[in-house]
Amino acid sequence: MYIDTHCHLNFKDFKDDYKDVAARALSNEVEMIVVGSEIKTSSRSVSLSKEFEQGVYSAIGLHPIHLQDILIKNDNENGKYEFRSKKEEYREDDYLNLVKSGGKKIVAIGEIGLDYYHIEGDSEKKVDEVKKLQQDVFYKQLELAQKVNLPVIIHCREAHDDLFAILKDFYSRNSFKKEWGVIHCFSGNLDQAKKYWDLGLLTSFTGLITFVKQWDSLIEQAPLEKIMIETDSPYLSPTPFRGQRNEPLYVKEVAKRIAEIKKMDISIVKKEIFNTSKKFFNI
Numbered sequence: 001m002y003i004d005t006h007c008h009l010n011f012k013d014f015k016d017d018y019k020d021v022a023a024r025a026l027s028n029e030v031e032m033i034v035v036g037s038e039i040k041t042s043s044r045s046v047s048l049s050k051e052f053e054q055g056v057y058s059a060i061g062l063h064p065i066h067l068q069d070i071l072i073k074n075d076n077e078n079g080k081y082e083f084r085s086k087k088e089e090y091r092e093d094d095y096l097n098l099v100k101s102g103g104k105k106i107v108a109i110g111e112i113g114l115d116y117y118h119i120e121g122d123s124e125k126k127v128d129e130v131k132k133l134q135q136d137v138f139y140k141q142l143e144l145a146q147k148v149n150l151p152v153i154i155h156c157r158e159a160h161d162d163l164f165a166i167l168k169d170f171y172s173r174n175s176f177k178k179e180w181g182v183i184h185c186f187s188g189n190l191d192q193a194k195k196y197w198d199l200g201l202l203t204s205f206t207g208l209i210t211f212v213k214q215w216d217s218l219i220e221q222a223p224l225e226k227i228m229i230e231t232d233s234p235y236l237s238p239t240p241f242r243g244q245r246n247e248p249l250y251v252k253e254v255a256k257r258i259a260e261i262k263k264m265d266i267s268i269v270k271k272e273i274f275n276t277s278k279k280f281f282n283i
Helices: 018-026 039-050 092-105 124-148 160-173 190-198 213-221 248-262 266-281
Strands: 002-007 030-035 056-060 071-076 079-084 106-115 152-157 181-183 201-205 227-229
Touching: 002 227, 002 248, 002 266, 018 030, 018 248, 030 039, 030 106, 030 248, 039 056, 039 092, 056 092, 092 106, 092 124, 106 124, 106 160, 124 152, 124 160, 152 160, 160 190, 190 201, 190 213, 213 248, 227 248, 227 266, 248 266
Parallel strands: 002 030, 030 056, 056 106, 106 152, 152 181, 181 201, 201 227
Antiparallel strands: 071 079
Protein backbone atom coordinates (compact mmCIF):
# COMPACT_ATOMS: atom_id res chain seq x y z
CA MET A 1 0.00 0.00 0.00
CA TYR A 2 0.93 3.62 -0.56
CA ILE A 3 -0.37 6.96 0.71
CA ASP A 4 -0.17 10.11 -1.36
CA THR A 5 0.11 12.44 1.62
CA HIS A 6 -0.54 15.62 -0.37
CA CYS A 7 -2.78 15.99 -3.40
CA HIS A 8 -5.31 18.53 -4.62
CA LEU A 9 -8.22 16.63 -6.13
CA ASN A 10 -10.28 19.52 -4.77
CA PHE A 11 -8.77 21.89 -7.37
CA LYS A 12 -10.51 22.78 -10.62
CA ASP A 13 -8.03 20.66 -12.60
CA PHE A 14 -9.97 17.60 -11.40
CA LYS A 15 -13.51 19.00 -11.35
CA ASP A 16 -14.71 16.72 -14.17
CA ASP A 17 -13.05 13.44 -13.19
CA TYR A 18 -11.92 13.49 -9.54
CA LYS A 19 -13.98 10.37 -8.80
CA ASP A 20 -12.29 8.43 -11.59
CA VAL A 21 -8.85 9.68 -10.53
CA ALA A 22 -9.43 8.68 -6.91
CA ALA A 23 -10.90 5.31 -7.88
CA ARG A 24 -7.94 4.61 -10.16
CA ALA A 25 -5.55 5.22 -7.27
CA LEU A 26 -7.56 3.25 -4.72
CA SER A 27 -7.85 0.25 -7.04
CA ASN A 28 -4.04 0.29 -7.29
CA GLU A 29 -3.45 0.38 -3.52
CA VAL A 30 -2.91 4.15 -3.23
CA GLU A 31 -4.72 6.06 -0.50
CA MET A 32 -4.63 9.86 -0.46
CA ILE A 33 -4.95 13.02 1.59
CA VAL A 34 -6.74 15.86 -0.21
CA VAL A 35 -5.27 19.16 0.98
CA GLY A 36 -7.02 22.51 1.13
CA SER A 37 -5.42 25.92 0.56
CA GLU A 38 -8.15 28.31 1.77
CA ILE A 39 -11.68 27.97 3.13
CA LYS A 40 -13.33 27.06 -0.20
CA THR A 41 -10.87 24.32 -1.19
CA SER A 42 -10.67 23.16 2.43
CA SER A 43 -14.45 22.73 2.49
CA ARG A 44 -14.22 20.93 -0.83
CA SER A 45 -11.55 18.57 0.51
CA VAL A 46 -13.84 17.60 3.39
CA SER A 47 -16.90 17.01 1.21
CA LEU A 48 -14.84 15.10 -1.35
CA SER A 49 -13.30 12.81 1.26
CA LYS A 50 -16.76 11.96 2.58
CA GLU A 51 -17.74 10.59 -0.82
CA PHE A 52 -15.36 7.68 -0.24
CA GLU A 53 -15.85 5.21 2.59
CA GLN A 54 -12.14 4.46 2.92
CA GLY A 55 -8.76 5.63 1.67
CA VAL A 56 -9.51 9.32 1.05
CA TYR A 57 -8.85 11.88 3.78
CA SER A 58 -8.82 15.65 4.18
CA ALA A 59 -6.51 18.42 5.40
CA ILE A 60 -7.72 21.99 5.91
CA GLY A 61 -5.88 25.28 6.19
CA LEU A 62 -5.01 28.69 4.77
CA HIS A 63 -2.01 28.75 2.42
CA PRO A 64 0.21 31.87 2.66
CA ILE A 65 -0.35 32.86 -0.98
CA HIS A 66 -4.01 33.46 -0.16
CA LEU A 67 -3.16 36.33 2.14
CA GLN A 68 -2.75 38.50 -0.97
CA ASP A 69 -4.75 38.91 -4.16
CA ILE A 70 -1.97 38.16 -6.64
CA LEU A 71 -1.33 36.42 -9.94
CA ILE A 72 0.54 33.14 -9.48
CA LYS A 73 2.54 32.06 -12.53
CA ASN A 74 4.97 29.19 -12.96
CA ASP A 75 6.77 27.82 -16.00
CA ASN A 76 9.80 25.72 -15.04
CA GLU A 77 10.70 22.17 -13.98
CA ASN A 78 7.94 22.40 -11.35
CA GLY A 79 5.34 22.62 -14.11
CA LYS A 80 3.39 25.27 -16.00
CA TYR A 81 0.37 26.89 -14.39
CA GLU A 82 -1.27 30.26 -13.84
CA PHE A 83 -4.06 31.35 -11.50
CA ARG A 84 -5.06 34.27 -9.33
CA SER A 85 -5.05 33.81 -5.58
CA LYS A 86 -7.99 35.25 -3.70
CA LYS A 87 -7.17 37.17 -0.54
CA GLU A 88 -8.70 35.66 2.57
CA GLU A 89 -8.72 36.87 6.15
CA TYR A 90 -7.94 34.00 8.51
CA ARG A 91 -10.89 33.24 10.77
CA GLU A 92 -10.26 30.40 13.19
CA ASP A 93 -13.95 29.69 13.75
CA ASP A 94 -14.40 28.84 10.06
CA TYR A 95 -11.78 26.12 10.30
CA LEU A 96 -12.98 24.90 13.70
CA ASN A 97 -16.42 24.42 12.18
CA LEU A 98 -14.87 22.39 9.38
CA VAL A 99 -13.04 20.20 11.88
CA LYS A 100 -16.35 19.52 13.62
CA SER A 101 -18.17 18.72 10.37
CA GLY A 102 -15.35 16.62 8.96
CA GLY A 103 -14.83 14.39 11.97
CA LYS A 104 -12.29 11.61 11.50
CA LYS A 105 -12.00 12.37 7.79
CA ILE A 106 -9.85 15.42 8.68
CA VAL A 107 -6.35 14.22 9.52
CA ALA A 108 -4.25 17.43 9.43
CA ILE A 109 -4.19 21.22 9.37
CA GLY A 110 -2.60 22.32 6.13
CA GLU A 111 -1.33 23.41 3.98
CA ILE A 112 0.01 26.28 6.02
CA GLY A 113 3.37 28.02 6.24
CA LEU A 114 5.47 30.71 4.59
CA ASP A 115 5.95 31.63 0.93
CA TYR A 116 8.33 34.52 0.27
CA TYR A 117 8.61 33.67 -3.43
CA HIS A 118 5.05 34.78 -4.18
CA ILE A 119 4.91 38.21 -2.57
CA GLU A 120 3.85 41.39 -4.31
CA GLY A 121 4.88 44.74 -2.87
CA ASP A 122 6.00 48.07 -4.31
CA SER A 123 8.33 48.74 -1.40
CA GLU A 124 10.49 46.91 1.12
CA LYS A 125 8.08 48.02 3.82
CA LYS A 126 5.12 46.45 2.01
CA VAL A 127 7.00 43.18 1.48
CA ASP A 128 7.92 43.10 5.17
CA GLU A 129 4.29 43.67 6.10
CA VAL A 130 3.21 40.68 4.01
CA LYS A 131 5.93 38.50 5.56
CA LYS A 132 4.79 39.51 9.03
CA LEU A 133 1.19 38.69 8.14
CA GLN A 134 2.22 35.28 6.84
CA GLN A 135 4.15 34.59 10.04
CA ASP A 136 1.26 35.64 12.27
CA VAL A 137 -1.32 33.55 10.40
CA PHE A 138 1.03 30.57 10.33
CA TYR A 139 1.50 30.71 14.10
CA LYS A 140 -2.25 31.00 14.66
CA GLN A 141 -2.81 27.87 12.59
CA LEU A 142 -0.13 26.00 14.53
CA GLU A 143 -2.13 26.90 17.63
CA LEU A 144 -5.32 25.70 15.93
CA ALA A 145 -3.68 22.34 15.23
CA GLN A 146 -2.74 21.99 18.88
CA LYS A 147 -6.28 22.90 19.91
CA VAL A 148 -7.82 20.16 17.76
CA ASN A 149 -4.97 17.66 18.23
CA LEU A 150 -3.98 17.33 14.58
CA PRO A 151 -0.57 17.37 12.87
CA VAL A 152 0.36 20.14 10.43
CA ILE A 153 1.31 20.06 6.74
CA ILE A 154 3.78 22.88 6.15
CA HIS A 155 4.54 24.81 2.97
CA CYS A 156 7.86 26.62 2.67
CA ARG A 157 9.28 28.51 -0.29
CA GLU A 158 12.35 30.71 0.08
CA ALA A 159 11.65 31.10 3.80
CA HIS A 160 13.48 28.31 5.65
CA ASP A 161 15.23 30.56 8.19
CA ASP A 162 12.05 32.30 9.33
CA LEU A 163 10.07 29.07 9.17
CA PHE A 164 12.56 27.25 11.36
CA ALA A 165 12.62 30.10 13.89
CA ILE A 166 8.82 29.98 14.22
CA LEU A 167 8.73 26.19 14.50
CA LYS A 168 11.54 26.15 17.06
CA ASP A 169 9.70 28.70 19.18
CA PHE A 170 6.43 26.79 18.92
CA TYR A 171 8.18 23.51 19.75
CA SER A 172 9.73 25.05 22.87
CA ARG A 173 6.31 26.19 24.13
CA ASN A 174 4.52 22.87 23.69
CA SER A 175 4.90 19.21 24.57
CA PHE A 176 4.78 16.67 21.75
CA LYS A 177 4.64 12.91 22.21
CA LYS A 178 5.23 12.10 18.54
CA GLU A 179 6.01 13.77 15.21
CA TRP A 180 3.68 16.74 14.84
CA GLY A 181 4.38 18.22 11.42
CA VAL A 182 5.72 17.56 7.94
CA ILE A 183 7.54 19.89 5.57
CA HIS A 184 5.76 19.11 2.32
CA CYS A 185 7.63 19.14 -1.00
CA PHE A 186 10.87 19.55 0.92
CA SER A 187 13.26 21.88 -0.89
CA GLY A 188 16.02 22.37 1.69
CA ASN A 189 19.37 20.71 2.27
CA LEU A 190 20.52 17.99 4.66
CA ASP A 191 21.49 20.38 7.46
CA GLN A 192 18.07 22.03 7.30
CA ALA A 193 16.34 18.64 7.24
CA LYS A 194 18.23 17.55 10.37
CA LYS A 195 17.08 20.70 12.19
CA TYR A 196 13.47 19.94 11.29
CA TRP A 197 13.84 16.29 12.32
CA ASP A 198 15.22 17.40 15.70
CA LEU A 199 12.01 19.39 16.24
CA GLY A 200 9.87 16.30 15.66
CA LEU A 201 9.06 17.08 12.04
CA LEU A 202 9.15 14.88 8.95
CA THR A 203 10.14 15.70 5.37
CA SER A 204 8.08 14.78 2.32
CA PHE A 205 9.24 14.40 -1.28
CA THR A 206 7.46 14.75 -4.62
CA GLY A 207 8.00 13.71 -8.22
CA LEU A 208 10.73 16.35 -8.47
CA ILE A 209 13.21 13.79 -7.15
CA THR A 210 12.62 11.61 -10.22
CA PHE A 211 14.31 14.12 -12.53
CA VAL A 212 16.21 16.54 -10.25
CA LYS A 213 19.29 15.12 -8.51
CA GLN A 214 19.55 17.91 -5.93
CA TRP A 215 18.15 15.82 -3.06
CA ASP A 216 19.78 12.46 -3.84
CA SER A 217 22.45 12.79 -1.14
CA LEU A 218 19.92 13.98 1.43
CA ILE A 219 17.57 11.07 0.71
CA GLU A 220 20.44 8.59 0.76
CA GLN A 221 21.41 9.74 4.27
CA ALA A 222 17.92 10.37 5.64
CA PRO A 223 16.47 7.81 8.06
CA LEU A 224 13.58 6.17 6.21
CA GLU A 225 11.28 6.85 9.17
CA LYS A 226 11.73 10.60 8.60
CA ILE A 227 10.38 10.44 5.04
CA MET A 228 6.92 10.62 3.51
CA ILE A 229 5.89 10.82 -0.15
CA GLU A 230 3.38 12.86 -2.10
CA THR A 231 2.39 14.01 -5.58
CA ASP A 232 1.22 17.60 -4.93
CA SER A 233 -1.00 16.81 -7.91
CA PRO A 234 -2.01 18.26 -10.29
CA TYR A 235 1.53 19.71 -10.14
CA LEU A 236 5.06 18.22 -10.16
CA SER A 237 4.44 15.19 -12.37
CA PRO A 238 7.21 12.60 -12.02
CA THR A 239 9.14 10.87 -14.76
CA PRO A 240 7.75 9.20 -16.89
CA PHE A 241 4.61 11.40 -16.75
CA ARG A 242 6.19 14.83 -17.11
CA GLY A 243 4.11 17.18 -19.19
CA GLN A 244 0.90 15.46 -18.09
CA ARG A 245 -1.43 16.29 -15.24
CA ASN A 246 -0.17 14.64 -12.09
CA GLU A 247 -2.44 12.37 -10.01
CA PRO A 248 -2.22 10.31 -6.77
CA LEU A 249 -1.49 7.03 -8.56
CA TYR A 250 1.87 8.44 -9.65
CA VAL A 251 3.14 8.59 -6.06
CA LYS A 252 4.46 5.10 -6.74
CA GLU A 253 7.18 6.68 -8.91
CA VAL A 254 8.37 8.74 -5.94
CA ALA A 255 8.64 5.64 -3.76
CA LYS A 256 10.46 3.82 -6.54
CA ARG A 257 13.03 6.62 -6.85
CA ILE A 258 13.64 6.69 -3.09
CA ALA A 259 14.27 2.93 -3.19
CA GLU A 260 16.75 3.41 -6.03
CA ILE A 261 18.61 6.20 -4.23
CA LYS A 262 18.79 4.30 -0.96
CA LYS A 263 19.56 1.00 -2.74
CA MET A 264 16.73 -0.71 -0.90
CA ASP A 265 14.01 -3.10 -2.00
CA ILE A 266 10.87 -1.19 -3.03
CA SER A 267 8.70 -3.49 -0.91
CA ILE A 268 10.57 -2.41 2.22
CA VAL A 269 10.54 1.28 1.29
CA LYS A 270 6.82 1.43 0.52
CA LYS A 271 5.91 -0.52 3.67
CA GLU A 272 8.02 1.68 5.97
CA ILE A 273 6.77 4.94 4.45
CA PHE A 274 3.18 3.69 4.50
CA ASN A 275 3.45 2.81 8.20
CA THR A 276 5.10 6.15 9.01
CA SER A 277 2.30 8.02 7.23
CA LYS A 278 -0.47 6.00 8.87
CA LYS A 279 0.99 6.66 12.31
CA PHE A 280 1.61 10.35 11.62
CA PHE A 281 -1.94 11.05 10.41
CA ASN A 282 -3.52 8.60 12.86
CA ILE A 283 -5.40 6.71 10.16
